[in-house]
Every structure is written in C-alpha cells, then in structure tokens.
Amino acid sequence: MLRAALACAAVLVCALLPAAASAAPRELLVAHADGRLTVERPGAARAASARGRVRFVEPNFRYRAAGVAPPSDELFSEQWPLADARVGVQSAWAVTRGGAVTVAVIDTGADLDHPDLRDNLWTNPREVPGNGADDDGNGFVDDVHGADVVNRDGDPSDDNGHGTHVAGIVAARGANRVGVTGVAQRARIMVVKALGADSTGTALTMAEAVRYAVANGARVINMSVSGPGRSLAFEEAVQAASDAGALLVAAAGNSGRDLDADPEYPASFTARHLLAVAATGRTGRLLGLSNRGEGTVDVAAPGQSVISTASDGDYEYRTGTSMAAPHVAGALVLLAAARPDLGAGELQDALLAGARRGPAGANASLDVAGAMRRVVSASRWRAAVRGGSVRGASKRAKRRR
Numbered sequence: 001m002l003r004a005a006l007a008c009a010a011v012l013v014c015a016l017l018p019a020a021a022s023a024a025p026r027e028l029l030v031a032h033a034d035g036r037l038t039v040e041r042p043g044a045a046r047a048a049s050a051r052g053r054v055r056f057v058e059p060n061f062r063y064r065a066a067g068v069a070p071p072s073d074e075l076f077s078e079q080w081p082l083a084d085a086r087v088g089v090q091s092a093w094a095v096t097r098g099g100a101v102t103v104a105v106i107d108t109g110a111d112l113d114h115p116d117l118r119d120n121l122w123t124n125p126r127e128v129p130g131n132g133a134d135d136d137g138n139g140f141v142d143d144v145h146g147a148d149v150v151n152r153d154g155d156p157s158d159d160n161g162h163g164t165h166v167a168g169i170v171a172a173r174g175a176n177r178v179g180v181t182g183v184a185q186r187a188r189i190m191v192v193k194a195l196g197a198d199s200t201g202t203a204l205t206m207a208e209a210v211r212y213a214v215a216n217g218a219r220v221i222n223m224s225v226s227g228p229g230r231s232l233a234f235e236e237a238v239q240a241a242s243d244a245g246a247l248l249v250a251a252a253g254n255s256g257r258d259l260d261a262d263p264e265y266p267a268s269f270t271a272r273h274l275l276a277v278a279a280t281g282r283t284g285r286l287l288g289l290s291n292r293g294e295g296t297v298d299v300a301a302p303g304q305s306v307i308s309t310a311s312d313g314d315y316e317y318r319t320g321t322s323m324a325a326p327h328v329a330g331a332l333v334l335l336a337a338a339r340p341d342l343g344a345g346e347l348q349d350a351l352l353a354g355a356r357r358g359p360a361g362a363n364a365s366l367d368v369a370g371a372m373r374r375v376v377s378a379s380r381w382r383a384a385v386r387g388g389s390v391r392g393a394s395k396r397a398k399r400r401r
Helices: 042-050 089-093 162-171 203-215 232-243 321-338 344-353 368-375 378-386
Strands: 012-014 028-032 037-040 054-059 062-065 067-069 098-107 146-148 186-193 200-202 220-223 247-251 274-280 299-302 306-310 314-318
Touching: 028 042, 028 232, 037 042, 037 203, 042 054, 054 232, 062 203, 089 321, 089 368, 098 162, 098 203, 098 321, 146 203, 162 186, 162 306, 162 314, 162 321, 186 203, 186 321, 200 203, 203 220, 203 232, 220 321, 232 247, 247 321, 247 344, 274 321, 299 321, 321 344, 321 368, 344 368, 368 378
Parallel strands: 098 186, 098 220, 146 186, 220 247, 247 274, 274 299
Antiparallel strands: 012 067, 028 037, 028 054, 062 200, 306 314
8 A cells, every 4th residue: 555644643754863972982983904994982992992903993983874764745646857857868768768777776675675776786796695694705694785894794684664765766677667767767776775774874874885795896876864964984985986986976965054064975975976966846946844055965856755666565655865866876877888888987877967957956957868969979869869769768656545
C-alpha cells in the first residue's frame, strides 16, 4: 500500500540535529599512519597518540540523512520532477536510459528485493554468493550487492527506508510495468549502508563507505547526508575518490542556512568532483528548508514531494535535499552511459554547462537534456529526438493499496 502518511505525525526532518557541545567527547576517530581508522575512547586515543604513528585524532562526528518525509496532505499522484519542463529527463532518454554505469548509494541501505530495484543492483564479480566466505578479501563476507559498514557485514538491507527512496530516484527500473522509474532507468546500484536504523552515521562509517565504493569501481557516488562536523578522515576519503575519477553528489542539507557562511558536510568539502545539491519545489524556487549558498551549492534539483521506492516493495513521498541529490546522480549516470569515454571532469563540466539559470541561493538548476547535448554530437542528438525514442518514457506513479 502506498504510504499516505509516514511514521511521523507532522514533518520528519532528516537533517542532522546538532548535539549539545561536549567538552569531553565520548569517542574519538584515530587516523593511524598505516591508513587504518579506529574509534577510541579519549584515554585510549591519547595513549595511541603518545605511542606515535598517529596522523591525527578528531571527534567521530555524526551525520544524518538529509531528507524530509512530508505529511499525507502533500501527496501527489505523479513523478512531477521527470516532466521535461522540469529537468529535461525525457528528452535525454531519447539518447540513453542508462546502462552498465555503477552508481553507489551511500545511505541507510536499500530494499534489495524491491521489484523496482532488484534488477538494477550491482553484483560484485569477485564474490561468490552465499558461501559464507570473504572471497575478495575486503573484510565483508558475501558482499554481493554492496556492504554494510555499520554492522560490518555484506548485507546492506535497509532498516530505515531513506536509502531505498534515494536509490529509486537514482535508478529505479524503468519500463517494467510496475511502480516508478528512476532518472536512470538502467544502472548498476551499489548499495553501501553507512547510516543506521536511526538514519545517522559517523565520520568513520562515511569514510569507509566512500572507500568501499571507489575500491569496487563506482563511477558515481550519491551521499544524501549532511552534518556540521568537518571530519578530516571523511574529507580525505572524498578527496581520494575525486582524485580517482569518481563523481560525488552530496545533499546540501535541510537547515535552511547559507553554507557559504555556515558550512555543512560533505556538501562543503572542496574536492574537484564533488557537487553540492539544493532542493527546489514545483515552482522552481528553493525550498525554505534547503541549505543554499552560491559559493558552495553547485546546482539545484527537485526535492519536494518526490515519489520513489519504499521498504517492503512499497512506494512513498519524501521531501528534502536527500531527494534532490539523487536526481543529479541519476543525470550523471545518463551522461556516463552516453559517453563512457569521458572523464569525471568532462562529465561534471557538461552537467553544469548545460544547466539552466538557478534560483537565488544556487548557481544553476539541473537540465539533463541540456547536459546531454553537451556530450553527444548534434547529429546524434537530432537522430535520437527524431527517432521518437522518448515516447512513453514518462510513467505515471501507481498507487498501491
């Protein structure tokens, strides 16, 4: 049954709620000289530092999923962000609807059995399913479709719902006669669980999740999370991913603040191939809850009352920058599928150059068709549109009862 109302009574804000400052943090993140990251109590961290071979010690900052679940009276019956007038997705589908591009969704996990996700899941080619062994030696047993870095196992199943929703926006299976379609109707979704059932994670889980995604070949990485703590460990992982040629997309966060003056992370990290995404509503204006900042936010995308996949094979509506970011991630998947020969910088530049004028507080608004025209030849674009392959691309969202 389509959820007409979610578990919260009013509006559930899934942005990080800053904890009260503490003079003595209960746990510290220790970065060792050999590359290991460990979480220690202050006394143990001091002892490790005294022994040497410790690069730095910092609080194990917490991050929360940057989405909002709207009340029932805000439900709509269609996937309004996929209308061509919004972000040009249907025109871009004339060229490609995705392909073998691997996109990592770092979040609360995903419903691996969902009928709109299961056929688009990434499969680890170095892991033998169900044999109870760590075949690829990466520390995760049977990590067939991704990993759970929170519980240190190979089952990234979703126990919250946020990650399932985000994954569907990126790449729910299209043209399969059920449910919804993602921006990229075909892709390989690598599910990396870095947030727990309460939709929060730490600098350690986020850093390890990014490392896992890069090590396993993710071309695009979506991080619909946000928090005020600037972790060097997390930032180093993001920078390393960018240096390796991955495209990273981060939700701007839902505090309604100016990130230029009051940063949140990972959106405010400065890696070359990191895109910070704000959320717009049906009018094209930034949502009041969305963070902004023309010096930080790269692009805005739809984030209000977005229908997508939900736990237990269901569908639901959510609002927030968590929903905006995967629209951009899906767009990058389409661009990479259309031009697999292009590098991260070329794809990122095409997405930004093809964007529309942005609302106040953001540099640009997502235009997938405009970006696609930047990466394919004029003759290929004309042939695709003339061929009419875009017909039937827009799918009405079905209500399940």
